[in-house]
Amino acid sequence: MASKSPAPHVRPWIASYPEGIDWAVELDIRPVHEQVLAACAKNPSAVALDFLGGTTSFGELASKIIAFAGALQREFGVKKGSRVALMLPNTPFYPIAYYAVLRAGGTVVNCNPLYTVHELSHIAENAGAEVMVTLDLQQIFEKAEKLVQAGHIKSLVVCHFPDALPLVKKILFSVAKRRDLARLKASPIADRISHFHTMVERGEPPTAVVIDAQTDIAVQQYTGGTTGLPKGAQLTHANIAANMSQINHWGCGLFLPPAKIVAVLPFFHIFAMTVCMNVPLCNGTQVVMLPRFELKALLNLLTRTRANVLPAVPTLLNAVARAEGATSEQLASIEVAISGGAALSNEIRAAFGKKSSAILAEGYGLTEASPVVCCAALRVPSKPLSIGLPLPGTDIRFVNLETDTPVGIGEDGEVQVKGAQVMLAYYNEPQATADAFMDGWLRTGDVGHMDEDGYVFLVDRIKDxxxxxxxxxxxxxxxxxxxxxxxxxxxxxxxxxxxxxxxxxxxxxxxxxxxxxxxxxxxxxxxxxxxxxxxxxxxxxxxxxxxxxxxxxxxxxxxxxxxxxxxxx
Known part of the structure; x- marks a missing residue:
């Protein structure tokens, strides 16, 4: 754990911090899997995951994490440095696999199930992932199958999708949607498929792994596909844990029980991985999941669970705000909506405000920062159109695009960041890593400025x-x-x-x-x-x-x- 002493003369945002928040707070950098297992032990009977009405307790979550971690070690030799790819939508399988890989000593490589085989091939090959955990839904499995056939992945661990459903829905799916499931026994790679449920049922505990939080890589998250081939941002255990700690301090208890966090954004995206999964689960807080965004399903989820925190993106908020079928009563349980991933327009903010009395807080971050850098206050209103203030333990400066020199208050420049959440490097990309930093500051590629109160305003992307x-x-x-x-x-x-x-x-x-x-x-x-x-x-x-x-x-x-x-x- 480490902290820095604040220097108010260069951190004008500290004076604008909500009461009770300390910029120089000591950050908890214990590995995330240790934190989640501790939360499971503290209250094992509490509900950790809700997936379409089916629930997983914290005790069940812990036992499956431990069992799967042990199976990964024994069956595939996963150890420190091993890359394990996850190609999973939001289901209980994702957090189990994620924390199990970390507990086994491995590094998670997230793969978007909607990527093309070509895009997935680059990620798998670049990362050197030999094992991939995926689903037996045909549209996902066939991509994983092709990756194995092409030699990019050696083995698959396949989760049986109906096992994630509550009993009645499981029976209905098995009858009505049977054709959506891949026929694993008929697959040309059947001999290289292991079954998730079989591995977990063995219940073999993993051997101990000593993690150096500051140097060992927890997640290798690929980013930058719009400017060429995606690069693997290496996020250490400390990077991820530090950002969780920063968000917890900023939330002033928002992510503690009895809160319920909506996870409609996909866990394989860095924003959802941190805010929708890691932060709540490590606090012993329930996560209510949807496999994808559908307006009716989201409204039904809110009505059924009374979830009160909604991490979202502007287009999702816009869809909810503009939908005639979405009423204020259906949205009444939401106390805080956190918008990230893209700029939140004043029009969307206003439209959402007509439907919901929730605080709508815009945040800002990037994959290379695990990801959150700035956020509007989550308990009290903030300045409109601002992305808020730098989180505790985070420094920001703005650099002139032509002279590469820092600019003053109110002047536009490239946003650059320092903090415990900033990545170690890009994997096997020394030049890209060097280009990503300036004098030790992470270059975001975004243009913005800070006002006299320390609030940050974005203008645009440099590349745009x-x-x-x-x-x-x-x-x-x-x-x-x-x-x-x-x-x-x-x-x-x-x-x-x-x-x-x-x-x-x-x-x-x-x-x-x-x-x-x-x-x-x-x-x-x-x-x-x-x-x-x-x-x-x-x-x-x-x-x-x-x-x-x-x-x-x-x-x-x-x-x-x-x-x-x-x-x-």
Whole structure:
């Protein structure tokens, strides 16, 4: 455990901290699996996981973690340094496998089940993961099967999806959805498949593993796919535990029992892994899960469980706020909604506020920081449009994009971070690691500034910055202006080559159901809100806008689509 003495003259945010929060608090860096097993021992009869009405107690969670860790050691030789890939949606299998890998001494490599086989191949090969834990749902299993056939993975541990369901749903699934399950015995790799339930049933305890929290890697999280092949951010046990500790101090008891945390965001994403799983479970707090976001399922979950903390992304909050079927009564149990993963527009904030009286706190982070760096207060209101204040034990500075020198209060610059949650390095990427840091500070690639009270405001991503006629044009500014129109539901802006300006902004817009407006009418509306330099060269209307799995609007697909369309014409 370690802490730093605050220097208020360079940390203006400390004066704005809510009462009771100390920037220099000592952070708990015990490995996360040790913390969760301690929580299980403290109250074994309490409910740890709720999955579609089926529950797992903390005692059951601990016994399965221990048994699976022992099986991983004995059957696959998992030890310190072993990479184990997890390709699982939100089910009880995920936390069991995650903590078991860590208890066995291994490193978790998260894999998005919606990735293509090509994308998964790069991650598996780069990480050197020999074992993958996955599901027997056909659409997921067939990808894992191909990874084994291609030689990227040696062995699979397969979880039987119906085992995660409560009894009645398990029976119904086995009858009505049988075709959705892979036929494992008929698989060409059947001899390289182990069954999760068989491994756990053996109940063999693992051998002891001594973990150095500061240097041993807990999670190798792949990131940066929009700028080339994903890189493996190496997060130590201390990185992950420190960020949990920072969030706990910031929450002032929010994540303690009898709270219930909604986990609709996928655990394999760093935001959900930390905020929806690690923080609550290590506090002995119940996690209520959904395998994916569906509005009706989420509303039913809230009604049934009365969960009170909702980590979310802006598009999820927007869907809830705009849905006619979502009533204030159904959302009444939510006390705090935490928005992350993308910028939260004032329009979404206002729309959600009409449906829910919950505190809506925007946070900010990145994979390389485990991930949370800043957050609005979780118990009292914060400044609107701000991503809040740096967490305890976290330092932030802003650096001029041209001179690489720190800038003052109110001046825009690249956001750079220091703190115990910052990654060790990128795996086998010395140059990328060197490029990710400046004088020991993590470069975020985001542009923003801090006001006199220490509140942080983001402007945009450096890589999304559009240089038009020599001026910096930030897509977020244009997107915010578009979202201010009542007819606009979603907006995403990219930069494209322009013979005259060098680059020009192009706006993609999804209108609300039943709304109608022309591009020219929308430009007239924008003219009062943005400059001529910022005015989109073209506004393209689409029925849907591409998103990442956690619901973040994606520019990558729009760039590819626009490039293809211009090449064709």
């Amino acid at each position: 910055l559009i240089i038009s006629s020599g001026f910096n044009v930030y897509p977020r500014t244009i997107e915010e202006a578009l979202m201010a129109h009542d007819a606009v539901e979603e907006a995403n802006v990219i930069g494209v080559p322009d013979d005259y300006r060098g680059e020009a902004p192009i706006a993609f817009v999804k209108l609300r159901d039943g709304a109608s407006i022309t591009a020219d009418e929308l430009k007239v509306f924008l003219a009062e809100r943005i400059s001529k330099i910022e005015m989109p060269r073209e506004i393209i209307f689409k029925d849907t806008l591409p998103k990442t799995l956690i619901g973040k609007l994606s520019k990558k697909e729009l760039r590819e689509e626009y490039a293809q369309s211009t090449a064709t014409t």
